Amino acid sequence: MTALTCPEPALISRPVTYPEMEAFLAGLNQPGFITIQPEGQSHQNRNIYSVRLYRGKDQPRYRLLLYAQQHGNEPAGKDALLFLLRNFSENPTLLPADTELWLMPMINPDGAAADTRRNAAGADLNRDHLSLDQPETRALYQLVRRVRPHIAIDCHEFVRDSEDYASMGWLEWPQIMMDTANNPFFPADIYKMGLEWCQTIAQPLDAKGINYTRYYVGGVPPDEEQRFSAPDLDDARNGIGAFGGLSFIIESGVRRSRPDPNADLGLRVQAYLAIFDEFFFNKTLIKKSLKMLEKTGDTRTLPDFVPTNYFWANRDFKISEVKVIETQNNRERSIATANFMTDLVCKNSVTRPAAYLVDAQNAGPFKNLLDRHQIDYQIIKSDTSIEIESARLIRFEDYTDSVYNRYADRVLVSRLPNSEKTFRPGSLLIPADGSQARRVILLLEPNQMYGLYQYPQYRQLIDTSGVLPVHRLLQKQE
Numbered sequence: 147m148t149a150l151t152c153p154e155p156a157l158i159s160r161p162v163t164y165p166e167m168e169a170f171l172a173g174l175n176q177p178g179f180i181t182i183q184p185e186g187q188s189h190q191n192r193n194i195y196s197v198r199l200y201r202g203k204d205q206p207r208y209r210l211l212l213y214a215q216q217h218g219n220e221p222a223g224k225d226a227l228l229f230l231l232r233n234f235s236e237n238p239t240l241l242p243a244d245t246e247l248w249l250m251p252m253i254n255p256d257g258a259a260a261d262t263r264r265n266a267a268g269a270d271l272n273r274d275h276l277s278l279d280q281p282e283t284r285a286l287y288q289l290v291r292r293v294r295p296h297i298a299i300d301c302h303e304f305v306r307d308s309e310d311y312a313s314m315g316w317l318e319w320p321q322i323m324m325d326t327a328n329n330p331f332f333p334a335d336i337y338k339m340g341l342e343w344c345q346t347i348a349q350p351l352d353a354k355g356i357n358y359t360r361y362y363v364g365g366v367p368p369d370e371e372q373r374f375s376a377p378d379l380d381d382a383r384n385g386i387g388a389f390g391g392l393s394f395i396i397e398s399g400v401r402r403s404r405p406d407p408n409a410d411l412g413l414r415v416q417a418y419l420a421i422f423d424e425f426f427f428n429k430t431l432i433k434k435s436l437k438m439l440e441k442t443g444d445t446r447t448l449p450d451f452v453p454t455n456y457f458w459a460n461r462d463f464k465i466s467e468v469k470v471i472e473t474q475n476n477r478e479r480s481i482a483t484a485n486f487m488t489d490l491v492c493k494n495s496v497t498r499p500a501a502y503l504v505d506a507q508n509a510g511p512f513k514n515l516l517d518r519h520q521i522d523y524q525i526i527k528s529d530t531s532i533e534i535e536s537a538r539l540i541r542f543e544d545y546t547d548s549v550y551n552r553y554a555d556r557v558l559v560s561r562l563p564n565s566e567k568t569f570r571p572g573s574l575l576i577p578a579d580g581s582q583a584r585r586v587i588l589l590l591e592p593n594q595m596y597g598l599y600q601y602p603q604y605r606q607l608i609d610t611s612g613v614l615p616v617h618r619l620l621q622k623q624e
């Protein structure tokens with residue numbers, strides 16, 4: 147197995163800036179091997195670059211996309227990608243001949259320049275993947291639709307020394323973590339394969355002395371809750387996973403409370419490169435993944451039911467061990483907790499509809515949305531009476547749950563009895579079939595607890611009687 151060259155950690159003292167990155171990219175001139183192009187522009191007109199590396203002659207067998215810095219103040223992934231690029235540009239034969247590599251090192255250049263999580267419009271790009279409101283996320287999807295990567299990896303950083311942990315005298319144990327796309331409407335084989343990656347890479351990372359575990363979030367054990375990453379579609383890993391490939395998120399740990407959080411940036415870059423190594427050179431897992439994806443594709447028959455309410459739980463009331471590091475003596479310690487939610491539970495589902503319908507009066511914003519996702523729809527030309535199922539809003543949860551934080555906008559609806567509704571010219575019919583079926587359903591299904599209505603522009607389309615703007619056209623019964 148070939149290994150990527152790791153930089154000397156001490157030589158990395160600060161992140162590469164946007165102008166430095168641009169200069170570095172401009173200096174790479176290897177036609178036929180490296181192609182660099184802007185996929186779009188940020189709010190402040192900085193380029194969002196993609197880099198393609200491929201040295202094979204025929205169609206590539208394996209398409210890998212690595213992208214980073216959706217959160218501007220999380221630079222490590224980008225720095226790792228630039229080292230990767232340097233590795234391959236200095237030694238092209240290092241890149242396996244059957245691998246087409248795509249890099250998008252800096253998705254949020256404005257946030258990077260300002261050292262902020264959000265973009266210049268104040269949006270959290272990694273919660274924008276349902277609405278695709280932001281030019282930065284749209285640039286990413288433009289590439290994803292064109293390339294259809296077999297494997298896509300989103301690179302982030304998490305804080306190891308939050309106040310909560312520090313108050314216990316602890317540091318979070320992991321230096322780097324990874325999780326897979328996990329929406330329950332994705333094919334089971336994809337989730338299984340994703341988990342196999344997350345588990346298999348533990349061994350090589352351990353051998354390199356890097357603390358690695360599957361990515362989890364939450365508070366301090368034993369009293370607070372931990373859980374694996376959110377199964378909803380508003381983040382990149384699940385949003386891109388909906389295209390049918392394998393999709394991952396990596397989080398490297400930063401110690402933000404240090405005087406210079408980037409003093410150990412080199413260690414984070416090394417940890418990243420150790421994981422990337424596996425995605426280039428673990429031939430067994432790559433081969434197995436490609437074989438599985440060929441079989442699964444995105445046209446495979448969908449299940450007859452759509453999960454609408456799902457969450458992490460501790461199914462058998464298991465006791466889990468969460469490792470921490472005692473900061474005073476640098477010793478590892480295991481904290482037993484029953485609050486680690488390790489099982490994805492589905493609480494409710496609805497039958498899969500044949501299509502969705504949007505009335506003419508709401509067609510504008512939905513056309514926009516569907517166009518941004520490049521989802522096909524039909525425009526109804528004359529008054530058409532159709533039997534549909536609608537959903538009525540019960541309420542939004544407007545409190546912020548400290549554990550479920552981002553989920554303050556949970557929407558509770560009741561399903562209304564089937565009714566006959568006349569759709570006026572200009573109404574939209576969005577078929578939930580063919581290769582777009584999974585994405586259509588995950589985007590539009592009105593019974594989803596966490597979906598479009600977390601965004602104000604869709605929330606305001608709910609009418610005064612509480613009926614949601616998207617209606618279900620049910621499958622014909624035999």
Ligand SMILES: [Zn+2]
Nearest residue numbers: 217220302303
């Ligand atoms: Zn992040």
